[in-house]
Amino acid sequence: MVYYLNEVELKYLTLNLRPASRLNPVPEELRGWNWHSPPLKPYYDVKLPMYLICSSYCPSNRDVYFAMVERAKGEADFPISLGKAVHEALAEAIRQSKKLNFDASPPAEYEDERINRAVKLVWDYTITACKSAFLKTRAEQPYASEEDIILTSMPFLVEHRLDGSLIGASGIIAVDCYDYLHNIVFDVKVGEGKGRLYTTGYALTIESIYEMPVDIGCVVTLNFGENLSITKDLHYIDANLRSRWIEERDRKAEIVFKELDPGKAENCSKFCLFRNRCL
Numbered sequence: 275m276v277y278y279l280n281e282v283e284l285k286y287l288t289l290n291l292r293p294a295s296r297l298n299p300v301p302e303e304l305r306g307w308n309w310h311s312p313p314l315k316p317y318y319d320v321k322l323p324m325y326l327i328c329s330s331y332c333p334s335n336r337d338v339y340f341a342m343v344e345r346a347k348g349e350a351d352f353p354i355s356l357g358k359a360v361h362e363a364l365a366e367a368i369r370q371s372k373k374l375n376f377d378a379s380p381p382a383e384y385e386d387e388r389i390n391r392a393v394k395l396v397w398d399y400t401i402t403a404c405k406s407a408f409l410k411t412r413a414e415q416p417y418a419s420e421e422d423i424i425l426t427s428m429p430f431l432v433e434h435r436l437d438g439s440l441i442g443a444s445g446i447i448a449v450d451c452y453d454y455l456h457n458i459v460f461d462v463k464v465g466e467g468k469g470r471l472y473t474t475g476y477a478l479t480i481e482s483i484y485e486m487p488v489d490i491g492c493v494v495t496l497n498f499g500e501n502l503s504i505t506k507d508l509h510y511i512d513a514n515l516r517s518r519w520i521e522e523r524d525r526k527a528e529i530v531f532k533e534l535d536p537g538k539a540e541n542c543s544k545f546c547l548f549r550n551r552c553l
């Protein structure tokens with residue numbers, strides 16, 4: 275399953291990332307629980323959706339102006355629709371697995387066959403991995419309760435809802451996954467894998483609410499060809515990433531607070547939702 279770490283990843287986590295986080299700890303002022311003091315304290319009284327803080331496809335950040343000042347809606351295209359369907363399938367497959375409904379079918383049929391195929395691949399893979407983990411844990415702990423086995427074999431809060439307003443983000447953030455036994459936040463990307471600012475934003479939000487440190491993030495990138503292919507970017511959410519997240523938040527919050535149109539960028543992304551508006 276996309277949120278289970280394999281042997282190599284576990285070794286990298288325990289022998290590299292965890293020691294690195296102990297040797298070079300995050301400075302106190304960059305912990306989410308210090309949301310009330312600079313530099314984490316929001317400079318402007320603006321709440322931004324996490325995707326607007328963390329995404330970087332518009333070089334001039336004009337997408338922020340359109341979405342937050344003009345309240346314009348972008349036009350979803352195939353990559354957006356595919357990503358949304360895959361996220362929903364992944365979350366639902368874990369929910370069904372936790373109810374031990376390992377024979378459940380994917381919930382929705384989409385008009386685009388490419389999306390149906392991707393959903394089926396991710397659904398089968400997730401259900402099979404969860405079932406395997408459940409049976410393994412049950413065999414190893416025969417006296418554990420069923421609830422205990424479910425909670426330890428699938429330790430995932432998926433689409434976990436959090437209030438990011440203390441750190442200047444939206445009040446309805448959905449974290450793709452939080453593994454509460456290994457204390458890792460996950461972000462899932464479909465097709466491209468630049469997501470370390472997302473895991474950083476999620477970690478800061480969890481720290482601001484629960485006042486416990488979250489040092490490790492993992493960006494999971496899914497690609498769909500003949501088969502499902504998965505790569506993981508397991509990383510330490512260090513001071514550098516936290517400072518970058520704060521800079522992005524403040525730069526974008528200024529655009530909204532001062533209602534500044536940054537103008538059209540030169541190298542526009544082909545994935546931009548506002549292409550038609552900008553041309």
Ligand code: SF4
Pocket residue numbers: 331332333334335336337537538539541542543546547548549552553
């Ligand atoms: S078309 Fe270009 S400038 Fe306009 S919002 Fe999209 S990426 Fe930004």
